[in-house]
Amino acid sequence: MPEIVNPERILHIADLQDARLDEYLRLSEAHLRMRSDVENGLYIAESTTVVSRAINAGHVPRSFLLAEKHLDQLAQEFARFPDVPIFVGSDEQLQDLVGFHLHRGAMASMNRPEPLNLSEVLERSSRIAILEDIADHTNLGAIMRSASGLGVDAVLITPKCVDPWYRRSARVSMGTVFDLPWVRLTSWPQDINILKAHGYTMLAMELTEDAVSLAEVEMTEGKKFAMILGNEGRGVTEETLSLVDQAVLIPMHREVSSLNVGAASAIAFWELCSSTPK
Template identity: 50%
Template sequence: MIIELHDAGDPRVADYTELTDVQLRRLREPAEGLYIAEGPRVLRRALAAGHRPRSFLMARKWLSDLNDLLTAYPGVPAFVGSPELLADIIGFNLHRGALAAMHRPDPVPVAKLLAGARRIAVLEDIVDHTNLGAIFRSAAALDVDAVLISPRCGDPLYRRSIRVSMGTVFQIPWARLEDLPAAIVMLRGQGFATAALALTDDSLTIDRLADRKYERLALILGTEGEGLSAATLAAADCAVRIPMGRGVDSLNVAAAGAVAFWACRPAQ
């Protein structure tokens, strides 16, 4: 259902306004049950994962490239306007072809998420959406079965997280926790070894952790800069470090996650 836009203040495109205001969107999107998918590849992955569109927004020149999607969802409005009008609505120049306002999927119960999982990532207070998206992309590529995130962690379904992950946030089941230290105790009860990536005096190297060949393993990553909290470190079974060379003390959290996921991937 193609609808021509002529006014940036059209209330029918309210889902797309103020997309560059991160704090506002973090409040609005979960509360309103939506998220924004940006770009044809991300959009296709969202739909392939079974997510439902509320509407599409694009410049007219993209109609032919996305005709198959619009045909598949004939009752979903596709708002079309000039590039200048779209920029007025969303707050930036849209270079990736199209946006879609998507219905946010129902949360996955943690018990269901853990059933059959062998490797999971646990993220504490990671607020940079670029890092968050990169961690999900590595998790998808390196056999991580699920991701748990702390209450103050960023939103995996925020537009930048989705874009950086290349849509892999739709492939990895995830859940937001109410209390991270308590969740670590719960994971231990489910048979997971819990390893916190941290530079402590008693930390194991990642190779030594991998040599233990745990059947079920949770790798815990902390916020940018400060790392993991004392309570989370105390709850974990062990601390783990990635050996560094040339005087470098640590890696970016997304890079550290990728190294840890690869080193500790389950036996095939």
């Protein structure tokens, strides 16, 4: 073993029933939906890239779990948290423990930071994305990555939207979910009134009779805009549409009605943020 970390910190997995590993036990999709990690104040970061990015964003690990061959990739993170246990096992042990092949080779159990204050986020932002009831973790991760890379200031998610820090969402986002401020709303769509009170023009990406091309909206610098993207199946709800300032759409060709919400988000965020200085 390379001298990357004090060997005494390395805890080789001998028993998969070790209570200290319970947070990693059966992380498959079906089992995770029956767990209450959010309420317990933790989430699981998967892959060395995601673990590193979460820690660089100020999140604090509870423990690390990885294959020995990946030890050198997290050496700096280990050094920053000398008292956090490092569990090491074979690829077969890790798969038996978490319930799937850990192809990125590393995980960390992380403490969830305190939620951000909605009013403070709205005050320091001018371009907001709102995700209404997004149900697929992969879509959410892709949307968060586009939002971060294209300059969205913050993301708001509705009460029924899936968790941005769920391991699949975070991995698909390449860890950008830890750099991008986000807040879970508590009273949707009534919370639209809070955004309007903060000066936001409310847009909704939806195919309605009065929708206009996204390119027609003058998103000038100095004005505040919030873009709502709806659920993968039903889109933006009628109740929400009744409260927004304008429905917008992406003009399509060859009788294609619309894009997947992940692809549409990238176009929407480019238009939303292209007028703001970076």
